Amino acid sequence: MLRYVVRRIVNYAILLFIAVSLAYLVASATLDPRLAYDWQNPNLNRASVYAKLTQYNINPLTSVWERYGNWLKMVFLHWDWGFTPKSESVNALLGTRVGVSLRLIVLGTLIGMVGGVAVGAWSAVRQYRWSDRVVSFLCLLFVSMPVMVLAVLLQMGATRINQATGTDLFQFIGESGSHGDHFGASFLNRLQHLLLPTISLSVMGIASYSRYQRNLMLDTLGADYVRTARAKGLRKSQAIRHHALRNAIIPMATYFAFGVATVFTGAAITEKVYGWHGMGSYSVDSITGQDINGTVGIVAFSGLCTLAGALLSDILIAVIDPRVRAR
Structure with a gap:
C-alpha cells in the first residue's frame, strides 16, 4: 500500500x-x-x-x-514565488488569500455536500411524487441560474429585510465591518458578513450535488441486493440506508474530493460580488494585473489542490466501500 x-x-x-x-x-x-x-x-x-x-x-x-x-x-x-509588478510578495499574498477563501467556502461547501446527498436521496425515494417534482424543478432552476444572479438576488432580498426590520441583520460587503465593543461583537459581525455568501454557495452546492445523488440513488434502489435485503425482512428505511445509499455515495466521493480541490479558485464570482479578497478574486486580478508570478502561483496552488483531491478520493472510496482493499 x-x-x-x-x-x-x-x-x-x-x-x-x-x-x-x-x-x-x-x-x-x-x-x-x-x-x-x-x-x-x-x-x-x-x-x-x-x-x-x-x-x-x-x-x-x-x-x-x-x-x-x-x-x-x-x-x-x-521557495520564493517572486513579486508582483507592484512589489507585493506572492508568498504573502497567497498565504493571506488562502485564509480568506477557507473562511468563506468551508461552511458553504460542507452544507452543500451534506445537503446535496440528503436532498438527492430523499428525492429519489419519492420518485415522480409531487415533492420530487418540486425539488427537481428548484434544483434545475438554481443549477441553470448564474452565480452572479443568485448573489445579487440575495443581496436585494437582504436589503429589503434590513429596511423592513430597521436592523443591519445582513451585512454582505467585505469580510467584516464596523462593530460594537461588547463581548463577541467582532465574531458576530463576521458571521453577519458570512451569512449571504454561505447561503449562495450552499444553494448552488445542494442543487448540483443532489442531481448526481438522485440519479445514482435511483440506480441502487432497483438493484438486486436491495430487493434481496427487503425480501429477507429488512425494513425499507434500513435497506435504503445500509445498502442503497451507501453504494450510491461511493461515486460521489470522487466528485466531492475534486469539488473541494477546485472550490478555492471556483468561487471567484461569489468573492467578487460580496467583496471577499480570496483566491478566486486573486486569480482574476492576477491576470488582469499582468502579474506573471501571481498567476503561476495560483496555478501551482490549484494543481496541488487537485493532487490532494485525487488522493482524498482514493481514501474516501476505501473508507466507504469495504470491498476496496489494498494489495
Missing part, C-alpha cells in the same frame, strides 16, 4: 511540475507586466520600472527561457 501511494504521489508531482512549468511559459509569453504602470504619465521613471521588473525576473525584454531558469532556482532553492 505504501509503495502504491508513493508511486502515485511521484506521478502526480511530475504532472504538477509539467503543468506549472507550462503555466509559467504561457504567462511569461502572454502577460506584459509593463502594462501595470501608466506609461502615459510623463513623470514615470521608466528606467526605474525596467530595473524593478528585471529585479523581479518579469522583464519582458529578458528571454523567457532565461527567466524560466531563474524562476526554477527561486522556487526550488528558496
Whole structure:
C-alpha cells in the first residue's frame, strides 16, 4: 500500500511540475507586466520600472527561457514565488488569500455536500411524487441560474429585510465591518458578513450535488441486493440506508474530493460580488494585473489542490466501500 501511494504521489508531482512549468511559459509569453504602470504619465521613471521588473525576473525584454531558469532556482532553492509588478510578495499574498477563501467556502461547501446527498436521496425515494417534482424543478432552476444572479438576488432580498426590520441583520460587503465593543461583537459581525455568501454557495452546492445523488440513488434502489435485503425482512428505511445509499455515495466521493480541490479558485464570482479578497478574486486580478508570478502561483496552488483531491478520493472510496482493499 505504501509503495502504491508513493508511486502515485511521484506521478502526480511530475504532472504538477509539467503543468506549472507550462503555466509559467504561457504567462511569461502572454502577460506584459509593463502594462501595470501608466506609461502615459510623463513623470514615470521608466528606467526605474525596467530595473524593478528585471529585479523581479518579469522583464519582458529578458528571454523567457532565461527567466524560466531563474524562476526554477527561486522556487526550488528558496521557495520564493517572486513579486508582483507592484512589489507585493506572492508568498504573502497567497498565504493571506488562502485564509480568506477557507473562511468563506468551508461552511458553504460542507452544507452543500451534506445537503446535496440528503436532498438527492430523499428525492429519489419519492420518485415522480409531487415533492420530487418540486425539488427537481428548484434544483434545475438554481443549477441553470448564474452565480452572479443568485448573489445579487440575495443581496436585494437582504436589503429589503434590513429596511423592513430597521436592523443591519445582513451585512454582505467585505469580510467584516464596523462593530460594537461588547463581548463577541467582532465574531458576530463576521458571521453577519458570512451569512449571504454561505447561503449562495450552499444553494448552488445542494442543487448540483443532489442531481448526481438522485440519479445514482435511483440506480441502487432497483438493484438486486436491495430487493434481496427487503425480501429477507429488512425494513425499507434500513435497506435504503445500509445498502442503497451507501453504494450510491461511493461515486460521489470522487466528485466531492475534486469539488473541494477546485472550490478555492471556483468561487471567484461569489468573492467578487460580496467583496471577499480570496483566491478566486486573486486569480482574476492576477491576470488582469499582468502579474506573471501571481498567476503561476495560483496555478501551482490549484494543481496541488487537485493532487490532494485525487488522493482524498482514493481514501474516501476505501473508507466507504469495504470491498476496496489494498494489495
